Amino acid sequence: MRYSGLRLLREGLTGNRGWTRAWRDPAPKADYDVVIIGGGGHGLSTAYYLAKNHGITNVAVLEKGHLGGGSIGRNTTIVRANYFLPGNSEFYSHSLKLWEGLEGELNYNVMHSQRGHMILFHSDGQRDAMARRGNAMLAQGDDAVLMSREEVRAMLPYLDYEQARFPIFGGLFHPRGGTARHDAVAWGYARGADRRGVDLIQNCEVTGIDIEGGVVRGVQTTRGAIRARKVAMIVAGRSSQVAAMAGMRLPIESHILQAFVTEGLKPVIDHVVSFGMGHFYISQSDKGGLVFGGDLDFHASYAARGNLPMMEHVMEAGMTLMPMIGRARVLRAWGGVMDMSPDGSPIIDRTHVDGLYLNCGWNYGGFKAVPASGFALAHLMATGQPHETAAGFRLDRFRTGRGLMDEEGTGAQHSLH
Numbered sequence: 001m002r003y004s005g006l007r008l009l010r011e012g013l014t015g016n017r018g019w020t021r022a023w024r025d026p027a028p029k030a031d032y033d034v035v036i037i038g039g040g041g042h043g044l045s046t047a048y049y050l051a052k053n054h055g056i057t058n059v060a061v062l063e064k065g066h067l068g069g070g071s072i073g074r075n076t077t078i079v080r081a082n083y084f085l086p087g088n089s090e091f092y093s094h095s096l097k098l099w100e101g102l103e104g105e106l107n108y109n110v111m112h113s114q115r116g117h118m119i120l121f122h123s124d125g126q127r128d129a130m131a132r133r134g135n136a137m138l139a140q141g142d143d144a145v146l147m148s149r150e151e152v153r154a155m156l157p158y159l160d161y162e163q164a165r166f167p168i169f170g171g172l173f174h175p176r177g178g179t180a181r182h183d184a185v186a187w188g189y190a191r192g193a194d195r196r197g198v199d200l201i202q203n204c205e206v207t208g209i210d211i212e213g214g215v216v217r218g219v220q221t222t223r224g225a226i227r228a229r230k231v232a233m234i235v236a237g238r239s240s241q242v243a244a245m246a247g248m249r250l251p252i253e254s255h256i257l258q259a260f261v262t263e264g265l266k267p268v269i270d271h272v273v274s275f276g277m278g279h280f281y282i283s284q285s286d287k288g289g290l291v292f293g294g295d296l297d298f299h300a301s302y303a304a305r306g307n308l309p310m311m312e313h314v315m316e317a318g319m320t321l322m323p324m325i326g327r328a329r330v331l332r333a334w335g336g337v338m339d340m341s342p343d344g345s346p347i348i349d350r351t352h353v354d355g356l357y358l359n360c361g362w363n364y365g366g367f368k369a370v371p372a373s374g375f376a377l378a379h380l381m382a383t384g385q386p387h388e389t390a391a392g393f394r395l396d397r398f399r400t401g402r403g404l405m406d407e408e409g410t411g412a413q414h415s416l417h
């Protein structure tokens, strides 16, 4: 079924009885060309681009819970391309370009809103760093505007400019940055992959990976054994557990990151705003809730829930930057499991097992990466060559020390602050 305004009108007037299922619910087959472990954003986009770009449709996505139940449906939805280092810069630039055509391509409203993303700076040193980053963004072909304190004040009048503990010196504005609706992205890719013949199999946990003579043969699941010529592990916060099934020990730590949403308010925050002196960022959802988050809980865990000390820390950072936020009531908070890599950059690579691939290490930033990540891994799996935008995301950089991409030191052991 094609979605359109006309269809919406017709269904609205006829009791909404004509909608069909967004995707099938097939039983797993015994054999596939490709099995993808993990039905998060990256697993679904990989399946979609395998089918769309490479015509590989005998594919199953195996998800232990429901599609969109992992971090893809738990993040704070920021989409941006303001990375500094070569390797990251072109990858996220590519991702943003894919985002910009995504709704039309998927025929799905992912509510991509390019409302602009502002990173504040609070010292001369930070201004220099932001100027360099802005230049790198412009050199990459993206957009960046270095703003003075007065220009920021005109745009974000609700920040504290008078008595702030960390005075605002200015900001780096990225007009094409913004937000999208997180679970709609999973659903859009799921529907697109399903329409091209991919089997999306929910409630199907992978419990083992079959390897013979160094070659992957398939997987063991809670719904039986499934043979496959190629298998991709795309399980974000569970990467270490799943890779251990193939005898691998990954340089990944799983940490908790929390998100917070207030009661619905009239429009007050028109952009995405990041504090430069603490880990705090905020936007306002279309329903009016202020959506914000901060730092990791800083203990490794697989529990998708957070703790009070970090909640207090994030609220303090918010109050420091915009005291008016103290009037809003927080209605909801949740945690998600993050796959933190040592240099804060991801891994899209083959493994030592023939036919077995790995996609992980997305740290805080894997939502914005969903389109380019699936695009790049599908390219690697189909052609045997890394895609030019993701060639640096090699697993062996953590063993050899060559090609580390320490963007902000935002791996498991931060050096940002």
Ligand SMILES: Cc1cc2nc3c(=O)[nH]c(=O)nc-3n(C[C@H](O)[C@H](O)[C@H](O)COP(=O)(O)OP(=O)(O)OC[C@H]3O[C@@H](n4cnc5c(N)ncnc54)[C@H](O)[C@@H]3O)c2cc1C
Pocket: 037, 038, 039, 040, 041, 042, 043, 062, 063, 064, 065, 066, 068, 069, 070, 071, 072, 073, 074, 075, 076, 077, 078, 079, 204, 205, 206, 207, 234, 235, 236, 237, 238, 242, 257, 258, 259, 293, 334, 335, 336, 337, 338, 362, 363, 364, 365, 366, 367, 368, 369
């Ligand atoms: C609070 C929070 C805020 C964030 N904010 C942002 C942001 O603003 N911008 C941004 O770019 N990124 C953000 N992120 C990061 C982003 O959400 C993640 O990096 C990204 O979603 C991870 O990739 P994924 O979508 O594939 O993961 P997931 O959705 O977690 O997908 C992995 C899937 O694998 C499944 N799985 C695990 N083990 C197995 C198994 N054995 N068998 C079968 N299936 C299995 C899981 O059930 C899960 O559904 C945030 C994350 C959190 C938690």
